[in-house]
Amino acid sequence: YSKDHEVGRRWLDTNIKELYFYLFKHFDSNNATLNDPFANRTMEQLFALMAESYNFGESVDNAALWHRQSLGNLTNRIQKRLEELQNPSDCSKAKILLCDLNKGCGFGCQLHHVAYCFFIAAATERTLVFEGDGKAWRYSNKGWEAAFLPLGKCNQANSAASRKESKPWLGPEQTDRVVFLPIVDGLSRRPKQMPLAFPKQFADELLTHHNNPSVYFVSQFIWYLMRSNSVLEKAISDAAAKIPFGKGPIVGLQIRRTDKIGTEAAFHGLDEYMKWTEHWFRIEELRNDTTLQRKVFIATDEPKVFKEARDKYPHYEIYGDSSIAETAQMNSRYTDSSLFGVVIDIQMLSRCDYLVCTFSSQVCRMGFELMQVRVGDAGHRFHSLDDIYYYGGQHSHDEIAVLSHVPASKDEFAFKKGETIGIAGNHWDGFSKGQNKQTGDNGLYPSYKTRENWRIVDFPIFNGV
Numbered sequence: 001y002s003k004d005h006e007v008g009r010r011w012l013d014t015n016i017k018e019l020y021f022y023l024f025k026h027f028d029s030n031n032a033t034l035n036d037p038f039a040n041r042t043m044e045q046l047f048a049l050m051a052e053s054y055n056f057g058e059s060v061d062n063a064a065l066w067h068r069q070s071l072g073n074l075t076n077r078i079q080k081r082l083e084e085l086q087n088p089s090d091c092s093k094a095k096i097l098l099c100d101l102n103k104g105c106g107f108g109c110q111l112h113h114v115a116y117c118f119f120i121a122a123a124t125e126r127t128l129v130f131e132g133d134g135k136a137w138r139y140s141n142k143g144w145e146a147a148f149l150p151l152g153k154c155n156q157a158n159s160a161a162s163r164k165e166s167k168p169w170l171g172p173e174q175t176d177r178v179v180f181l182p183i184v185d186g187l188s189r190r191p192k193q194m195p196l197a198f199p200k201q202f203a204d205e206l207l208t209h210h211n212n213p214s215v216y217f218v219s220q221f222i223w224y225l226m227r228s229n230s231v232l233e234k235a236i237s238d239a240a241a242k243i244p245f246g247k248g249p250i251v252g253l254q255i256r257r258t259d260k261i262g263t264e265a266a267f268h269g270l271d272e273y274m275k276w277t278e279h280w281f282r283i284e285e286l287r288n289d290t291t292l293q294r295k296v297f298i299a300t301d302e303p304k305v306f307k308e309a310r311d312k313y314p315h316y317e318i319y320g321d322s323s324i325a326e327t328a329q330m331n332s333r334y335t336d337s338s339l340f341g342v343v344i345d346i347q348m349l350s351r352c353d354y355l356v357c358t359f360s361s362q363v364c365r366m367g368f369e370l371m372q373v374r375v376g377d378a379g380h381r382f383h384s385l386d387d388i389y390y391y392g393g394q395h396s397h398d399e400i401a402v403l404s405h406v407p408a409s410k411d412e413f414a415f416k417k418g419e420t421i422g423i424a425g426n427h428w429d430g431f432s433k434g435q436n437k438q439t440g441d442n443g444l445y446p447s448y449k450t451r452e453n454w455r456i457v458d459f460p461i462f463n464g465v
């Protein structure tokens with residue numbers, strides 16, 4: 001085994017998928033998959049190829065187990081280090097980063113905001129403490145600890161970290177003992193360790209074992225933050241007991257509707273979610289040479305989706321709680337019950353075998369994030385109907401051209417092998433959108449001609465971990 005072998009294998013797998021996106025889009029927009037033998041045969045062959053590639057990565061030499069165990073070991077080491085950071089021997093002497101829990105947005109947005117504070121704390125070797133100790137939270141009048149374990153043993157009193165005496169953020173090299181962090185949108189001098197970066201300390205391990213080291217690393221912070229208290233833990237295990245996890249694959253759908261549509265995201269009909277779900281099951285069937293009962297778990301803020309799914313897809317077993325969706329929809333978003341509802345939905349999504357959702361939704365991205373810690377190499381276990389994975393406030397997401405490109409239409413732009421391309425999105429039809437960082441030209445390009453340009457950075461708190 002070697003890192004290069006694994007990176008090369010994953011690259012091949014990704015490229016097969018890009019060919020599938022390209023051809024499927026062509027057949028689908030001409031409705032050809034319904035009646036054209038050429039289209040049908042091509043799709044079946046692509047499914048078989050994807051199944052083969054998946055098995056090559058998972059089954060040969062028991063690789064899935066090897067990846068899972070190696071990543072599990074790494075997770076333990078990272079979690080232990082975060083715990084040490086949050087529990088210094090003397091809070092009153094520790095360097096502190098004060099973070100305001102309330103960003104004033106939905107749960108996923110708030111949690112990503114707290115995780116951002118946590119990244120900065122780790123990058124600057126500071127202990128994270130909530131302003132007001134997280135007691136005032138729009139999501140619960142009992143505060144952060146209504147659902148989650150405390151961040152650690154430091155609070156504002158024992159670390160003498162008052163907002164009044166704190167210093168505003170000036171940058172990563174700042175030496176003041178207590179620093180107050182603004183929300184990410186207004187942050188100047190962002191540390192290089194912000195997503196989608198990952199530590200050079202783990203780079204070889206992560207590139208060997210995970211398809212998307214950036215998201216795996218983000219997930220470590222989310223995982224630590226979302227350690228549940230006993231009340232939430234019971235609610236989560238009760239919810240999980242109603243879904244047959246571990247008894248055949250289940251696809252998690254997160255269907256974000258209501259206030260998001262037309263403002264931050266486009267509408268996607270249930271059929272579109274189900275189309276990708278059906279493809280995934282087909283590949284799984286080929287991969288395991290078996291017939292699979294179709295099962296989905298649905299998380300949504302639109303309760304009507306459950307009825308639609310049951311009416312239109314009678315051969316599917318459908319799991320999920322429409323009462324949670326009702327609470328989510330009722331604009332009573334910022335209450336204890338909506339807090340537990342959304343956390344349970346995210347936790348159930350992370351237990352599914354595959355996700356079909358819109359990465360524009362932070363709820364969907366959180367399910368995907370937690371899945372990374374739970375499963376091992378789960379970087380490819382999703383189909384997003386819109387964005388590629390991103391983290392609010394991330395550094396620019398860059399790729400490297402592995403083949404030169406001459407535009408085939410006026411929508412495309414040129415690049416040479418080796419040039420840097422900033423990626424804005426993948427259209428999941430064989431094309432991505434981005435910009436040539438050398439020439440400034442932007443537009444579409446064939447996705448298979450570029451590969452990730454990982455941002456690998458020094459992250460001193462992880463030395464020796």
Ligand code: GDP
Binds near residue numbers: 301325
């Ligand atoms: P985003 O707006 O989808 O990016 O995610 P946010 O979490 O920031 O805000 C959306 C809010 O709507 C959530 O916090 C929930 O209160 C609610 N919501 C959206 N989708 C779901 C879902 O699938 N399940 C539940 N329970 N609530 C949801």
